[in-house]
Amino acid sequence: MSVLFIVLPTALIIAALGVWACMASASRGQFDDLDTPPLRVLSEEAD
Amino acid sequence: MSTNSAAPPRISASVACTHCSLAVPAGLIEPDAEHQFCCTACATAYSLIHSCGLDAYYRLRAATETDKAPAKATGKRFSEFDDPTFTSLYTKPLAHLQGGYRTARLMLQNLHCAACVWLIEKLPSIVPGVIESRLDFRRGTVDLTWDPSLTHLSRIAQALDSLGYTPHPSKDGEAQSLRTIEDRRFMKKLAVAGACAGNVMLLAFALYAGAFDTMQSSYEQTFRWLSLVLGLVSLLGPGRLFFKNAWAAVRTRTPHLDLPITLALLSGGVFGTINVIRGHGEIYFDALTVLVFLLLVGRFFQARQQRWAVDSIELLFSLTPTSARRLKDSAATEVPIESLIRGDLVEVRAGDSIPADGVVVSGASKVDQSLLSGESRPVTVAEGDHVAAGAVNITSTLTLRVEATGEDTRVGRLMKTIADAASRKPPLVRFADRISGIFTWSMLGLSAFTFLLWLLRADLATALDHASALLIVTCPCALGLATPLVFTIAIGRAARHGVLIKGGDALQHLVNKDRRGTLFLDKTGTITHGRMSVVSYSGPEDLKPLIAAAERHSSHPIARALVAAFGDLPAPDPHEQFERLVVRQVTGGGLEVTAFELNREPLHLRIGSPAFVGGNAHGLDGLDPTLTPVLVSVNGEHAATIGLGDAIRADSPDSIRTLQSQGWDVQILSGDDPALVRSVGRALGLPDHACRGGLSPEDKLAIVRASTQETTTVMVGDGVNDAAALSAATVGIAVAGGAEASLAAADMYLQRPSLALLVDLTTAARRTIRTIHCCLCTSVFYNAIAGGLAVYGLINPIIAAFIMPVSSLTVLAVVYRRATFPVRATNSPTAPPPHPLDTTTPTATAARTADLIPV
Numbered sequence: 006m007s008v009l010f011i012v013l014p015t016a017l018i019i020a021a022l023g024v025w026a027c028m029a030s031a032s033r034g035q036f037d038d039l040d041t042p043p044l045r046v047l048s049e050e051a052d
Numbered sequence: 053m054s055t056n057s058a059a060p061p062r063i064s065a066s067v068a069c070t071h072c073s074l075a076v077p078a079g080l081i082e083p084d085a086e087h088q089f090c091c092t093a094c095a096t097a098y099s100l101i102h103s104c105g106l107d108a109y110y111r112l113r114a115a116t117e118t119d120k121a122p123a124k125a126t127g128k129r130f131s132e133f134d135d136p137t138f139t140s141l142y143t144k145p146l147a148h149l150q151g152g153y154r155t156a157r158l159m160l161q162n163l164h165c166a167a168c169v170w171l172i173e174k175l176p177s178i179v180p181g182v183i184e185s186r187l188d189f190r191r192g193t194v195d196l197t198w199d200p201s202l203t204h205l206s207r208i209a210q211a212l213d214s215l216g217y218t219p220h221p222s223k224d225g226e227a228q229s230l231r232t233i234e235d236r237r238f239m240k241k242l243a244v245a246g247a248c249a250g251n252v253m254l255l256a257f258a259l260y261a262g263a264f265d266t267m268q269s270s271y272e273q274t275f276r277w278l279s280l281v282l283g284l285v286s287l288l289g290p291g292r293l294f295f296k297n298a299w300a301a302v303r304t305r306t307p308h309l310d311l312p313i314t315l316a317l318l319s320g321g322v323f324g325t326i327n328v329i330r331g332h333g334e335i336y337f338d339a340l341t342v343l344v345f346l347l348l349v350g351r352f353f354q355a356r357q358q359r360w361a362v363d364s365i366e367l368l369f370s371l372t373p374t375s376a377r378r379l380k381d382s383a384a385t386e387v388p389i390e391s392l393i394r395g396d397l398v399e400v401r402a403g404d405s406i407p408a409d410g411v412v413v414s415g416a417s418k419v420d421q422s423l424l425s426g427e428s429r430p431v432t433v434a435e436g437d438h439v440a441a442g443a444v445n446i447t448s449t450l451t452l453r454v455e456a457t458g459e460d461t462r463v464g465r466l467m468k469t470i471a472d473a474a475s476r477k478p479p480l481v482r483f484a485d486r487i488s489g490i491f492t493w494s495m496l497g498l499s500a501f502t503f504l505l506w507l508l509r510a511d512l513a514t515a516l517d518h519a520s521a522l523l524i525v526t527c528p529c530a531l532g533l534a535t536p537l538v539f540t541i542a543i544g545r546a547a548r549h550g551v552l553i554k555g556g557d558a559l560q561h562l563v564n565k566d567r568r569g570t571l572f573l574d575k576t577g578t579i580t581h582g583r584m585s586v587v588s589y590s591g592p593e594d595l596k597p598l599i600a601a602a603e604r605h606s607s608h609p610i611a612r613a614l615v616a617a618f619g620d621l622p623a624p625d626p627h628e629q630f631e632r633l634v635v636r637q638v639t640g641g642g643l644e645v646t647a648f649e650l651n652r653e654p655l656h657l658r659i660g661s662p663a664f665v666g667g668n669a670h671g672l673d674g675l676d677p678t679l680t681p682v683l684v685s686v687n688g689e690h691a692a693t694i695g696l697g698d699a700i701r702a703d704s705p706d707s708i709r710t711l712q713s714q715g716w717d718v719q720i721l722s723g724d725d726p727a728l729v730r731s732v733g734r735a736l737g738l739p740d741h742a743c744r745g746g747l748s749p750e751d752k753l754a755i756v757r758a759s760t761q762e763t764t765t766v767m768v769g770d771g772v773n774d775a776a777a778l779s780a781a782t783v784g785i786a787v788a789g790g791a792e793a794s795l796a797a798a799d800m801y802l803q804r805p806s807l808a809l810l811v812d813l814t815t816a817a818r819r820t821i822r823t824i825h826c827c828l829c830t831s832v833f834y835n836a837i838a839g840g841l842a843v844y845g846l847i848n849p850i851i852a853a854f855i856m857p858v859s860s861l862t863v864l865a866v867v868y869r870r871a872t873f874p875v876r877a878t879n880s881p882t883a884p885p886p887h888p889l890d891t892t893t894p895t896a897t898a899a900r901t902a903d904l905i906p907v
Contacts, residue, residue: 013278027243031236032821039356040190047112047166047175050184 053343070110070512071098084518095213101171104178112167117683130209130219137386142221143205146197151403153183154198155204157222158211163192171215179203179211193222235811238355241290248286249345255279256338260850264555275824276335280328287321288537291344307489312348312528315492318341319523323516334849335522339856343527346860354540376407379451391459396454400445408441409461410452420444478559486533491528495839499523502843514845522842525852526835527859534827534863541867542820550803551813556801558783561764563816567715570759572752572777573708573727573744574769575722578787580698584610586617587679587699591692599659599684600690602645605635610682613696614659638664642682665690700735707807708736714814716766720744721752721777752777768810785810828865834859 030036069089071833078565082088099111142155160172168187172194175185179201186195198208201731211217223229255275262272294317295376301308318828320336377384379397389407390399397413397715399848400406406419418430419439430446433439439452441461443516459465470523499519506515518761539556546553553559573579589596605613634646642660645767665683675681679695708718719742722729734770742753750771756777775797778784784798787805838855841847 006271008266010274013274017278017282018252024247028240031090031239034232034236036239037232037235038188038190038236040168041188044166044169044189044323 055449056450069094069733071095093214093216097216100211102179102213104174106174106177107841109167109171113165130206131204132455133209133221135386138221138372147182150585151620152200153197153207155198157193158194158209158219159191159193159222160187161192162217162220163187163189168217170606173218174211175208175211176764178215180209184209192210193723196218200272227524235261235355238348238352241293241354242345245286245290245341245345245348248282248289249341251527252282252286252341253280254339256849256853260853261876263848263850272695273331279335279337280325283321283335284335285323286341286344290348291317292345294347307485307492308489309485309488309528311492311496312526313343313487313494316343316524320522323520323783326860327515333513334521336521336849336852338853339524342853342857346864350534350537350864351357354536369866386703392454394456395456398452398454400450400452402445402448403444406439406441406450406452407441408452408454408458410439410454412439413451413453415448417448417450418446420446422852479557479593481536481539481556488528495523495526498526498839498843505843506845511694518842518845521847522839523840525842525856526833527838528831528864529857533614534831534867537869538820538824538827539863542816546813546816549812550809552801552803554799558826559817559820561783562766562814563821564715564814565821566764569716569764571711571716571718571766572721572756572759572768572781573718573807574774575720575724575732576698577730578768578770579704579708579720581702584613584696585699586613586694587697589692590674590802591684591694595684595686597644598647598657599657601633602635602643602647602657602659605633606637606643610680610696614682614694651882656687659683674688681903701806703806703808707738707811708738710811710813711807714818716814718742721747721755721767721769722747723747749774749776753780756780784812823867827866829868830862831859834862 062297068088071089083508087098089098092169101107110829122781139154143154146153146155163169163172164842169189172187173185175194175196176182179198181199182792183197183199184195187193187451194212196205196208198205212219230646259267259272259275259279261267294314297308298314301311308664317340319546320340323333324335324337324340327335329742376385376387376389377393377399377400378392392408398407398410402417410437412433414435416432416434419433420430433450439450440453440456456462492668499522502514503519506518536556539559539590541612542559543553596618598616600615603614604619605611605648634648634650636644640661641664642658645655645657645659647655647657658899662681662683665685675695676846679697682694682696684692684694711718718738720733720738722743722745724745726743726745729743730740733740733743748753752767752774753776756765756767760780760782763783764783765778766783766785768787769778774786774798778786778798784799785802786798787802800811834855837861838847841851
């Protein structure tokens with residue numbers, strides 16, 4: 006169980022990476038428009 | 053050929069336009085063409101779409117669209133889009149790609165469905181040189197990237213225009229970019245809060261497991277310290293929002309919802325930190341971080357909803373022009389609109405938008421004020437007349453003296469009013485604010501009491517534990533989270549059903565809980581259809597298609613009514629057709645029609661007013677005198693009598709009865725003939741004194757104002773003509789006229805002029821308020837139990853972590869589950885909300901029946 010001392014920090018680092026990726030996407034404006042993508046899905050069905 | 057044995061005239065059935073599916077006027081049908089179009093705009097749009105192989109657009113549109121309308125191209129050249137000033141103001145070079153590409157954001161009109169999204173994003177295959185085009189449906193903007201060496205922005209704009217989506221430069225402006233930055237920052241806070249909440253809960257589970265057994269100290273401490281770190285990240289990062297608001301509330305001594313929340317977060321944070329450092333004692337970071345996350349999610353939805361209202365107002369502003377031609381010593385120079393000042397002389401050419409509010413100094417022209425007033429009929433202006441920014445000058449050049457610019461123009465002020473109204477707090481939310489103040493003080497008091505109680509019964513540490521547990525667990529989630537959220541959701545749902553609501557307070561007033569409210573209805577367009585329609589017909593059935601075919605050649609309202617009534621009838625015998633119809637319109641009288649049939653004598657018809665048609669006087673026998681008569685004679689003999697009137701909508705009688713049963717005193721206010729109004733009222737079961745006709749807008753204003761003094765007054769009327777009365781009423785509901793202008797005066801705007809929708813609205817208002825009451829009760833119940841448990845010292849982190857999210861989630865579940873709008877079969881719940889700039893949505897035009905009789 007002492008592996009926990011390695012696993013826990015590693016898991017938290019991975020979580021931090023995830024959060025950083027989320028924040029980077031937000032800065033790049035990927036979350037600016039949440040209404041058009043659902044419409045785009047409908048359109049893609051036509052292709 | 054005598055009329056008695058007249059063989060039924062044959063004509064072909066109506067043909068549908070390939071582009072917009074509406075009926076093609078008989079005069080434009082080409083018998084040999086594979087595709088028919090109702091207008092050149094549709095033909096152009098189709099040829100462009102077809103030549104690029106994008107016919108899938110039509111399949112997609114059929115699947116997703118509800119309203120049909122012809123393409124509305126303006127045919128402008130858009131050469132100003134290539135102007136260097138324009139380029140520097142509205143386009144940017146694309147920074148990170150080589151190749152000298154430029155990028156620009158344009159605002160588009162007439163977007164209405166998913167197919168539009170698809171088509172516009174296929175722009176690279178329509179206009180060579182366009183690298184990418186990306187549509188933001190809600191804002192109505194397209195982000196274009198193109199290669200300036202291959203094509204010009206004007207060419208792209210022309211293509212968009214021929215497809216039916218007229219482009220305008222997007223006045224993104226400071227406000228928009230600031231809001232975007234703010235939104236992104238909020239997203240990041242959400243991300244951090246969510247990550248912390250999730251991870252702390254995981255750690256907490258480990259600790260719960262250890263609570264029933266024992267856990268090795270090193271592990272336990274690791275978990276506790278990690279919880280502390282993550283908890284502090286959450287509290288000091290995303291959680292700072294609550295602290296800031298609470299501090300502001302304390303400084304200004306106003307109660308605010310964030311006060312009790314801050315109390316919980318602070319006490320939990322402080323005591324948790326102490327306990328972790330001490331090495332033992334309860335910690336509550338799991339409950340706290342989840343609380344922060346859930347509260348932020350609630351606020352996120354709220355902000356998005358409010359953003360919608362503000363965005364649609366800004367779209368209006370984007371439609372005002374970007375440059376103006378200033379006259380100095382008779383020389384006109386193009387200047388940015390921002391540089392205009394009062395007193396400047398500007399020249400507005402035909403086809404240009406008026407850049408600022410002003411007075412006409414020279415010139416006479418017709419002006420389209422539909423942006424502000426919703427009236428698409430052009431208004432004649434001459435020297436001395438005032439014109440408003442945003443109106444379009446149609447016929448000839450005008451010279452104006454500027455009176456107001458930018459924010460001071462009518463358009464600018466309109467925007468501000470609406471934006472202000474959107475941030476008004478409904479009474480229930482203000483009530484919730486006040487309650488939170490009381491709540492905070494009582495919790496502090498209770499906590500002090502608990503502290504003393506346990507100090508006497510046990511020791512300091514226990515007392516601190518229980519006192520802080522009380523502060524953490526008692527959470528006004530229903531107040532802070534649910535109440536504003538319920539209003540937001542109700543407004544969002546209403547928008548999807550065709551009702552635009554400016555603010556939650558209007559919704560609350562619609563409840564009429566004291567059952568004393570007065571509801572004033574406008575007659576024309578609301579209770580009735582607002583346009584002429586065929587009410588009675590006596591004559592041979594076979595004559596109807598012929599009448600329709602002939603009347604298609606005229607655009608008179610009576611002609612349109614006849615076509616609407618008879619135009620869709622199937623031809624009696626599809627094999628026999630008329631070779632041609634010769635139609636002559638006689639102004640003030642009617643139509644003279646000569647119908648040439650195969651192998652038969654030509655038929656001579658006259659369709660029009662009794663004076664024009666002549667013939668025997670019996671034609672008017674038996675016709676209701678309140679209707680407008682139209683007679684038809686075939687070869688000189690009277691053949692049919694048609695009665696036209698403004699028919700009452702089918703859903704009006706039931707709707708009025710329902711409204712009365714909800715306690716409303718329903719009355720009619722109308723500018724139309726009093727006798728007519730009374731007869732409509734009688735048909736609806738309303739007493740004569742409740743039906744007032746012959747009223748001017750000022751009269752209506754006076755009546756509404758008087759009523760507002762006494763009781764809750766709701767006024768339902770035309771957003772354009774009844775603007776004053778609408779803003780004077782407690783709740784003003786506009787049912788026609790331009791959406792933007794209506795929302796300035798009224799609190800709500802019904803996109804479909806239907807009383808049934810109004811009934812849905814009042815029902816929805818009641819459900820909304822009931823939902824909020826339900827949430828408040830849940831909250832009281834929860835806090836009573838939780839507070840009680842805390843005072844008894846029975847709270848520990850496991851229980852806290854359980855009951856706190858349960859209370860938040862219960863409240864959220866209650867809010868979402870109780871549908872606030874009854875779903876009707878006619879509404880398509882998956883359709884995107886009608887776009888604010890969609891000018892294709894049909895609006896009823898008020899018509900005085902008296903004006904339409906051809907004399």
